[in-house]
Amino acid sequence: MNASWSRFNVTSIVLGFAFLYLPIVLLIVFSFNESKLVTVWGGFSTKWYVSLFHNQGLMDATWVTARVGVISATVATVLGTLAALTLTRYTRFRGRVLFSGMVFAPLVMPEVITGLSLLLLFVAVGLDRGFFTVTLAHITLTMCFVAVVVQSRLVSFDRSLEEAAMDLGATPAKTFFQITLPVILPAIVSGWMLAFTLSLDDLVIASFTSGPGATTLPMKIYSQVRLGVTPEINAACTILIAVVAVGVIIASIANKRREVQRQLDEQAAQRG
Amino acid sequence: MSNIAVADAAAPSAAAKPFLTRLGAGFVNRLVIIVPYLWLLFFFLIPFVIVFKISLSQTAIAMPPYTPVLDFSNGVSGFFARFRDLNFDNYIWLTQDALYFKAYITSLIIAAISTVLTLLVGYPIAYGMARAPATIRPTLLMLVILPFWTSFLIRVYAWIGILKPEGLLNQLLLSLHIINQPLVILNTYTAIFIGIVYSYLPFMVLPLYSSLEKMDYSLIEAAKDLGCPPTAAFWKITFPLSLPGVIAGCLLVFIPAVGEFVIPDLLGGSSTLMIGKTLWNEFFANRDWPVSSAVAVILLLLLTVPIMLFQQAQAKAQEQGK
Amino acid sequence: MKSLGSIRRDFAPWNDPNAKPYIQFDNVTKKFGDFTAVNNLSLTIFEREFFALLGASGCGKSTLLRMLAGFEEPTAGRILLDGQDLRGIPPYRRPVNMMFQSYALFPHMTVENNIAFGLKQEGMPKPDIEKRVAEMLKLVKLEQFAKRKPHQLSGGQRQRVALARSVAKRPKVLLLDEPLGALDKKLREETQFELMDLQQELGLTFVVVTHDQEEAMTMADRIAIMDKGEVMQVATPAEVYEAPASRFVAHFVGNVNMFEGKVAERSANTTRITGATGAQIVVDNAADTSKGADIVFAIRPEKIKVSSKKPADAVNALEGEVYDVAYLGDMTVYHIKLDDGQIVRASALNAARVTEDPLTWNDRAWVSFRPDAGVVLAR
Numbered sequence A: 001m002n003a004s005w006s007r008f009n010v011t012s013i014v015l016g017f018a019f020l021y022l023p024i025v026l027l028i029v030f031s032f033n034e035s036k037l038v039t040v041w042g043g044f045s046t047k048w049y050v051s052l053f054h055n056q057g058l059m060d061a062t063w064v065t066a067r068v069g070v071i072s073a074t075v076a077t078v079l080g081t082l083a084a085l086t087l088t089r090y091t092r093f094r095g096r097v098l099f100s101g102m103v104f105a106p107l108v109m110p111e112v113i114t115g116l117s118l119l120l121l122f123v124a125v126g127l128d129r130g131f132f133t134v135t136l137a138h139i140t141l142t143m144c145f146v147a148v149v150v151q152s153r154l155v156s157f158d159r160s161l162e163e164a165a166m167d168l169g170a171t172p173a174k175t176f177f178q179i180t181l182p183v184i185l186p187a188i189v190s191g192w193m194l195a196f197t198l199s200l201d202d203l204v205i206a207s208f209t210s211g212p213g214a215t216t217l218p219m220k221i222y223s224q225v226r227l228g229v230t231p232e233i234n235a236a237c238t239i240l241i242a243v244v245a246v247g248v249i250i251a252s253i254a255n256k257r258r259e260v261q262r263q264l265d266e267q268a269a270q271r272g
Numbered sequence B: 001m002s003n004i005a006v007a008d009a010a011a012p013s014a015a016a017k018p019f020l021t022r023l024g025a026g027f028v029n030r031l032v033i034i035v036p037y038l039w040l041l042f043f044f045l046i047p048f049v050i051v052f053k054i055s056l057s058q059t060a061i062a063m064p065p066y067t068p069v070l071d072f073s074n075g076v077s078g079f080f081a082r083f084r085d086l087n088f089d090n091y092i093w094l095t096q097d098a099l100y101f102k103a104y105i106t107s108l109i110i111a112a113i114s115t116v117l118t119l120l121v122g123y124p125i126a127y128g129m130a131r132a133p134a135t136i137r138p139t140l141l142m143l144v145i146l147p148f149w150t151s152f153l154i155r156v157y158a159w160i161g162i163l164k165p166e167g168l169l170n171q172l173l174l175s176l177h178i179i180n181q182p183l184v185i186l187n188t189y190t191a192i193f194i195g196i197v198y199s200y201l202p203f204m205v206l207p208l209y210s211s212l213e214k215m216d217y218s219l220i221e222a223a224k225d226l227g228c229p230p231t232a233a234f235w236k237i238t239f240p241l242s243l244p245g246v247i248a249g250c251l252l253v254f255i256p257a258v259g260e261f262v263i264p265d266l267l268g269g270s271s272t273l274m275i276g277k278t279l280w281n282e283f284f285a286n287r288d289w290p291v292s293s294a295v296a297v298i299l300l301l302l303l304t305v306p307i308m309l310f311q312q313a314q315a316k317a318q319e320q321g322k
Numbered sequence C: 001m002k003s004l005g006s007i008r009r010d011f012a013p014w015n016d017p018n019a020k021p022y023i024q025f026d027n028v029t030k031k032f033g034d035f036t037a038v039n040n041l042s043l044t045i046f047e048r049e050f051f052a053l054l055g056a057s058g059c060g061k062s063t064l065l066r067m068l069a070g071f072e073e074p075t076a077g078r079i080l081l082d083g084q085d086l087r088g089i090p091p092y093r094r095p096v097n098m099m100f101q102s103y104a105l106f107p108h109m110t111v112e113n114n115i116a117f118g119l120k121q122e123g124m125p126k127p128d129i130e131k132r133v134a135e136m137l138k139l140v141k142l143e144q145f146a147k148r149k150p151h152q153l154s155g156g157q158r159q160r161v162a163l164a165r166s167v168a169k170r171p172k173v174l175l176l177d178e179p180l181g182a183l184d185k186k187l188r189e190e191t192q193f194e195l196m197d198l199q200q201e202l203g204l205t206f207v208v209v210t211h212d213q214e215e216a217m218t219m220a221d222r223i224a225i226m227d228k229g230e231v232m233q234v235a236t237p238a239e240v241y242e243a244p245a246s247r248f249v250a251h252f253v254g255n256v257n258m259f260e261g262k263v264a265e266r267s268a269n270t271t272r273i274t275g276a277t278g279a280q281i282v283v284d285n286a287a288d289t290s291k292g293a294d295i296v297f298a299i300r301p302e303k304i305k306v307s308s309k310k311p312a313d314a315v316n317a318l319e320g321e322v323y324d325v326a327y328l329g330d331m332t333v334y335h336i337k338l339d340d341g342q343i344v345r346a347s348a349l350n351a352a353r354v355t356e357d358p359l360t361w362n363d364r365a366w367v368s369f370r371p372d373a374g375v376v377l378a379r
Helices: A007-032 A047-053 A055-091 A096-106 A113-124 A129-156 A159-167 A172-201 A204-210 A217-225 A231-271 B002-010 B012-022 B029-056 B072-085 B091-095 B100-132 B136-148 B154-165 B170-177 B188-213 B220-224 B230-241 B243-258 B262-267 B275-284 B289-321 C063-068 C112-120 C126-139 C155-167 C186-201 C211-219 C237-242 C249-253
Strands: C024-031 C035-045 C048-053 C076-081 C096-099 C172-177 C205-210 C222-227 C230-235 C257-266 C270-275 C278-286 C294-299 C305-307 C316-327 C331-336 C343-349 C364-369 C374-378
Touching: A007 B100, A007 B136, A007 B188, A007 C024, A047 A231, A047 C230, A055 A096, A055 A129, A055 A172, A055 A217, A055 B029, A096 A129, A096 B029, A096 B243, A096 B289, A113 A129, A113 A204, A113 B029, A113 B275, A113 B289, A129 A204, A129 B029, A159 A172, A172 A217, A172 A231, A204 A217, A204 B136, A204 B275, A204 C172, A217 A231, A217 B154, A217 B262, A231 B136, B029 B289, B029 C126, B091 B100, B091 B289, B100 B136, B100 B188, B100 B275, B100 B289, B136 B188, B136 C294, B154 B170, B154 B188, B154 B262, B154 C249, B188 B243, B188 B262, B220 B230, B230 B243, B230 C035, B243 B289, B262 B275, B262 C024, B275 B289, B275 C364, C035 C063, C035 C076, C035 C316, C048 C063, C048 C211, C063 C076, C063 C096, C063 C172, C063 C205, C063 C270, C096 C155, C112 C155, C155 C172, C155 C186, C186 C211, C211 C237, C222 C237, C222 C249, C230 C237, C249 C294, C249 C374, C257 C278, C270 C294, C278 C316, C305 C343, C316 C343, C331 C364
Parallel strands: C048 C205, C048 C222, C096 C172, C172 C205
Antiparallel strands: C024 C035, C024 C076, C222 C230, C257 C270, C257 C294, C270 C278, C294 C374, C305 C364, C316 C331, C316 C364, C331 C343
């Protein structure tokens, strides 16, 4: 392997990651710009962060987004896990093809279509657009992502664990809660995190399905971006990036630690 | 190996069935299927039916701004009486106005070109990652996934500051005396390409990486051993074996890119034309719900084939996972 | 009396017409779609027996075990355990426990909790559970590993946890699916004896599935040899080896030479066979052969003597030349090409350190064997 990790490979990785990260780094750097002009460096300052916290509209939107995110991610995780169980465990039932189609299609469906169709549904059934409808829309979108994440874990799940539990006298319900659920829990947790960030991130579907009083953070940012680039938005974005990055990095370091510990344990077990 | 595997291969469903009949004695069992099924039926499938229905109705100055058709409020006879109200005016309107036709075609072309560009940028990255020492591969993988977790909107927004006429790119190029005049990139199709490639790159790299990483490197060594030079070995061995990843990555980029709204809106400006933006404007600016529904229906029809291809690829991957 | 009996001389309930069968498969068939995994199979297993199901992968042996555990229901036929029909009884209500091929240790539980899992399901009082777990840990010599998780154990230790877990509930029957399959050769041999001791100690009925004939021969009281969902022979290891019921069994267990031929003559005690290529073989009378019948004479390599000169007193002696010689340390294997073209495999124990004038490639050689050295099988 190493022999083939040539200069070409290293170069393409370095350039690729530069492309991926440079815009974000620049955005963060200019959030600390003293100057009002985003693209001209005028010295270091944190004043935009201060003004951010005095921007009531932005604060309200943040609160709405956080609530939508937590509620929709939680419901989506339950539904998505059920959908994943259905996909992996129930290989024969009427309408299975339709079901798997409905799980996979939202992953690639252009957001404008999903957003429009959900809005028309809410209008048709007479639901007032607002916090509730955005949450419903986000559940629908993100449960499919949760389903895919959990499903990929279930596919590699050793079914003999469940058989062993039942063989030892555990009823199917007990088997599910004592064996299956704990074993796939990491996948469920990362499904939740994915659902939460997707909800946090969504502009298009929220724009369609939200109503007055339920403006989410991306909607707020979008309306300000249309008016022009300002360091204040840079600051808001930086905070968002920081929150997500810290979450993801902590999660993956914890994961990595567990993995390393596990490997050490296994090596130790082999020796003695 | 025991014969369980053989039995499974012969009839996977038969092997699973006795387990199911026991798991929760039927009712709970059915609940597991029914709850997500009904949810998706109600919030995913039925909305499309409604979109289709509204695309066939008239615009009205009211709230909601359309005249309903196929309404059951007048009983079944009323339902059938309304059939003559059905009209395809909105679709005829779409064909008569060259703007819509152009928007569909441009969107497909832009999505196709961006997909190819994303593949060209993403392949070397994925290849380099797959050939990296096993110890740093997880870190590289995390670095590719990380931008995906940060907001799409923010990542697109970041490019505005770079591509603006007085933006960072032009400042850099001017100060290096590579150009004398600021380049006009923002509000052109070039900006849209950059935006799509940038935003969708992880979707391309991940499937590519997973198919390249699975590949046994001794295959390349065998090819070389049999007298195949490295470039030929790449095209004859590596690339064909990575095709599932290529296809999955291309579909993951192409389908959403066709209907993309945020990128053409923020980076493309008013002079560029893409169907997602058109739909958005019909809906929010013109408040013409029936026409925007018709736009959505046709967009969906255009994407039917790629979406079905994607589902097949997913189902296949699911099978192989077992 | 010559014997092909059990090693445990006092234990042979299958020869006792009054013995009550403990596990009974009555005309059991199991289909998966179009695939017939088990085909109209009947079998009885006795209490405290160590019973092995031996066969190649896909022969239906695991399906049989899984039907006994309750993971599969027979398509037709019935399974009785201690007189009770098991149909419809879910696995968690059967007095049967299984040790899985993959061990199926719960990865999120400690060794202790893995072993206690089945007892907790029973609702056993906590002090009793603790006592039983300690007892089990002692039995498998893992006392100091109680708090570890499965991934912190070596393969052999995991195997012992799986074993302890499956016997903790004192099941009526213990089912073992390839119990030693994941262990390396040396450990496997040790563990075979441990399993036998354990079975004696606990007085349980063991049903073990294996594809390894040596394993089955070592451990089992009786072996059922399976092929394509059917039982080919049920017998003690010695019977299976020395008196295989069919060509399949003879081939499946150990090495064998086969001479195809016809019964030429039957006298009071002996039968003369004319081989397809003309060789004359005299054997002890086989019960169900008649003159002119097409038969196969099967003989194990170690029953054949190889010599450079024709042995004076041999009833059966065939001439040929040495085609191949393999020195294996404890024995030497010869392939002798007879003058009629057939190749015979013979093995000789290297009882002495040095052999004078050993046979080598292309030497003329004689193979000889006694009339009772092989068996006559239907073709």
